[in-house]
Amino acid sequence: MSTVRQSGERKPAVGADAQEGQRATVKPSLSASLVLLAPLTSPTADGFDYRVLLLKRHAKSRTYDSAHVMPGGNIDPIDQDSTAWSSFFPSPAQDVQQLATDSSRLTAPELQALKLCALRETFEESGLLLLEPAEPSLVSSVAKKLLPSSLTGGAPIASPQQTWAALPVAKKLYWREEVHRDGKRFVDLLRSLGADAKPALSLLTHWSNWVTPTVLPRRFDTHFFIAVLPPSASPLATEGTGSGTTHEALVSSDGVETTSADWLTPAEGVRRALAYSYALAHGSPATSATAASAAQETPIILHPPQFNLLAELGQSHRSLRSLLDSSRSEQPMSGQMLVRPRRVYPFTPQVAAVTDDLGRKRRATVLPGDEVYKYDNAEDEHLSGPGQRNRTYVLPPLKGQQGLVVEGCMRQGVSRTLGFGWEDMTAGDHGSSSPKL
Template identity: 55%
Template sequence: MSKPAGTPLVSSSAPMKRGTASTAEGKGRARPSLSSSLVLLAPLTSRTSDGFDYRVLLLKRHAQSRTYEQAHVFPGGNIDPIDLDAAAWSSLFPSDASATGPSTSPGLSASELQSLKICAVRETFEESGLLLLEPTTDSAAAATGGKSAQQAWNAFPAEEKTRWREEVHRDGKRFIDLLKTLGEGVKPALSSLTHWSRWITPVILPRRFDTHFFIAVLPPSFAPASPHAPTHETLVSSDGVETSSADWLTPLEAIGRAVAHTEGLTAASLASTSPPATAAGAEPIILHPPQFNLMAELACNHRSLASLLEPGSAAAAAAPAAAAAAPVVRPRRVVPFTPQIAHVLDGQGRERRATILPGDDEYAYEAGVGLDEVMERVERSAKGGRRNRSYVLAPRKGQVGLTVEGCLRENVVDVLGRGWEDMRGGDSGRPLPGGLKL
């Protein structure tokens, strides 16, 4: 299966006027492939040196991968027919097919949201080995010696886990067989996933993805029971086929290493033989616009896990032994982001190449693509100075995906809603105190 975990962008080579976002005619547009990705957070017992009490899972795409080679991405990929098979899941998730999704996910029915969540959990299992399960009932736990289904799976021999990963990768229907093997009523942990963001590849491209990003916190059953028990770091591994490493990074570490990669490319263009490294000497990484943007907002606005959580979940995160379920991230309204490519002036008056997102003053809206409410809010408000964009380098020959210099979001919460507060990272076109780059 093809697994584009995210929707990195490819720039058009056509010339563009300053402040004018690129658009495309309706006919001839490629239909985007539906996919899901999971932003997975692992709580920590103490804060990191850069001030976070959690880390985020990123997988490095293999150098020979068909999509976005060597980039760091969240686990995820294309939706599989089994994810969409409501009859196959009916015993675990009985639902009314006519029900609509929550108001924070406009345009999605409950069944569509369920399919996307199943995809995210299945793909995370295939690509990282982490199998996220709902808490089991007391009777089900009694059948496995008092262990929950999650704990029973965590105790499986490594070779057995690998075998299941390979089987599910070959045939998505085996995912249901795996759940049945773990016990009656065992199901993927859909209740812990919050719909967080949606990125759709620009209309000018021949190959497009409609990627729904979910965010979740590792459940307490992954917390080590003793100093020698497995941790979140040892419970994940790359699949060796599409990914070559599995890394837990703080958002600030990820942004810093991505900025080092960009600065390395810039230095190389100036004939430098030693591109910059990060402050800690860590290897620079590639983050495409969606991943860079999502990590930057975590770095700017959520150094504490509690700031992301529903009020009741914060207490559960502080005392995991008292709660079997994972803490749940507070929802926000998900707006479809179809980036438009433009030449703009940044906050320091420099002409830059950028990908523009809804809410930005330069964004060209189109009716019927899920942005009608945003358009109405923009029209009702006279407020200017809105920015929702990433500054990018012009693509090199043969390059797939844009190289991000920085991202900036300002003054858009009034049109996008709560959860879309200001943030920035890298060279965002706004000076930071002391010349720092988030």
């Protein structure tokens, strides 16, 4: 998907729909993305105790140009190479097997490969390397050679994560460029940090699966994972202070695929996206009462998946605690906070002309669970019911535009069939009189 054009005539709302039967459906590319949350020790002005990492895509990028996205990308052959990972994971980890059974239609090897993809791409695009915590006694000989006792005060290095953190900036940049050049080098990087260095599969929870609509010429089958930045990667950042190492200092854009790395609260990301859509629709920044909260924000582009992911976090999870799995979180060894799994059903949006709850004719992408969604399999029709909503309202596209600009979204009644994590939520101009984010 690409950013909207600032000039040109708008296509009729039925333009994309009319083309659906004329173009062969393109098989989507398998990809993974990471929704990374950084804890804060005091709340933000808008009431959140965490921020979300968003990267701005380069203006000349082939996909999502100029848009803000979560780090991620297409799966690489190395992610699926069981032989290459056999020394790290002799068999898919137990938590991966369990999540594959509970949360989605993926097999354990498929889920492991996608997690590896998300972690590798996050490293390439942001420079953040997330590793499994290690027992304090497991100190690699490599780490001892890298860090003389004069730097550690004679204390042993507790983990590969600390070994990585202590490397010179130039060495980290070298590895980042190497992995970007060849995914196989990700394995080499891990081995260079010692025998106990493993990518942090246990940190990631499968959270959502979005598949590009069938009408588009370039498609992705993207699995989103969610994770809370562990203390081993960064001390907790205190809002409003500049002391110590914070989550902001841990990431940077790569200058090739991305041009900035931003930590935003979910509500801030939504407000800034609405400022963009309002300005595009009205030719000026938002000034009406309904868009007042967006009027003061610097506009950003969010496509429907990212907008929905932030909107649901913003409305249902202002505190990290509401997301956490109490049975797995705050483990004594690592202090990791692990997100509770939810059912993941593949969302392939269908572009449709709909009537919103205020009686207005609008263009929307409807998702499984919405009362007007059309299923390929009759066995899935139970997911929808009268009055249920799972849709994103979008502006009619400009000529030559690939991406869709979001006006608002609404989810209502979907938790009856999808369960925990799919509670009602609204954001932006969602076509009803219920509260907005």
